[in-house]
Amino acid sequence: MCGIFAYAGTENAVPFLIDGLRSVEYRGYDSAGIAVIGGDGKIQIARRGDHKASLENLAAAVGKGHLPGVASGMAGLVGIGHTRWATHGEVNQKNAHPHSSSDGLVAIAHNGIIENFLELKDELVDSGIEFKSDTDSEVFAHLVGRGVANGSSLRESVVGAARRIKGNAAVVALSALEPDTVVGLRVGNAGGIVIGTSAKTDASVMASDTIALLPFTNEVIYLEPGEIVEIERGVIRLFDLEGTPIDREPVRVNQNFEAAKKGKYPDFMSKEIAEQPDAIQGALRGRADFAAGTLDLPEITLTRDQINAIDRVVLTGMGTSLHAGMFGASVIESLTRIPAVAENSSELRYRNPVLGPNTLVVAVTQSGETADTLAAMEQARQAGSPQVVVLEMEGSQATRIADFTLPVRAGQEIGVASTKTMIASMTTLLELAVFLAQSRGAIDSEQVKKIVEMLAELPSLVASVLDIDGKITSLAERLSGFSDLLYLGRGAQLPIALEGALKMKELAYIHAEGYAAGEMKHGVNALLGPEMATVVCAPKNDLYEKMLSNISEVKARGSEVAAIATEGDDTVGRLADHVIHVPDCPGLLQPFLTVVPLQMLAYRTALVLGRDPDKPRNLAKTVTVE
């Protein structure tokens, strides 16, 4: 989704803006642009709408920039940059941000959707303004431009524009009349804005992601919805929309910029798949005590009475996080005996769900900024439900809505498709299930000890699955020839089958359906035939025999079958065409082991087909609009 970076310092802003955009580019983008206030006091804008090549083409076009006073080239000490992910208007140069007001005095970059933009555009066109793009964002530039032309400050003009729009917005703005300042605004839950100042150079910076600030500082301030900020070199001033100053101390962030680089791996996807044993360890750290055989979640300070009062658990999230949530629902229900369901946030937010003080809501989100997930969380907050968020990005908006935050601590995930954050979320949800079950007396300390002993083995079990890469590569070569795939699972393997299909769709662009294996006879069997291959999750567990029958039924209808099975199991091998074995382990841990080969399969298939595994087409890492 769109990314923002802004700089106000003592050096030429251009290279900083380009580097800043490089660090937010992973969110998904198709265009890029920057605006600076040049040595002549005028706003200069450079933009590209060349899809994935936009940022590198932009960087090449502006070169390293020149210092102010030098006659040619783009330079300035203050500037804004944007990576666009198209929502209104196709991908091209005129729709790339920043957008400027008609008199060229103002430039803005916007993340979010202006829902009433047609109405505002009509009004602006009627007043004689000519639009240069098809975007909703350009109305914001003209509204701010009108305020500045009428003598208001940049900040007042941005607030004035914010009062006219409906929807969500994170905006950065420049005015040629205030050449030292960048203004940032946040309304609604779209995209965050993080602000910081470098202790070394005094440069003040602002971005949609903390990671873009780490080369400058790790002491950051998060802008809340309904707040506006002015940055100048070495200065950060926060206000609410009424103009009242806000005093907020910076918070220290622990993300490590170096760790977010690829290191020895060819891409982030392979790095992040390989980091999964560490991601699990991160989620267990400080919670599971392997020596004592105990588990605690110090982050959750609900009293025993409050926990006993919970009569329903609703888990919510989108995409991969929803699949982690489905796994969470199954373990929470089975260990605590409290009814638990997982629901897609985009559905939950528009229903009129029964939520109340006895419903525990558990949101799962890597970014903590997904628009639908935040809206569902907001609804739960209004219903008075106690709320836990399981997430990677600490300090994101979701942490401010939830009552309790359980960081999954997988480490920054850059690949658009989630892998390590899913496995760390599943680990954290399993810990939550154990914590709730023990607090309610549904399991005793002996049972907790057994689970903790199992969890101690989990990182090395997952590490051993990573060794099967060779076998996965030949299966990927085979499956890359199909245009339709079916993924089947039952019980705790159903979310894994859904996730395997999602990964294959997003990374390899192959149509893949995930289904509950029991659904086959109710319609899906009609699809079976040699043109569709089937991937079956069939580890040895209570539902194993049922899965064997499914494999036979699929084979009988001419579909090629690849199965994920338990090491030492020869039966699946006799039925299926291809078998990937994962280590034998207790049923509770099986989903952690079966999801990994499915991620690897999608990754390898993407490579066979020449796709970019880190940046699948049409997708964004952080989906800040619905």
Ligand code: F6R
């Ligand atoms: C798929 C994927 C997405 C995200 C979804 C929710 O690989 O990554 O489906 O899981 O967009 O994002 P978060 O977890 O940030 O709320």
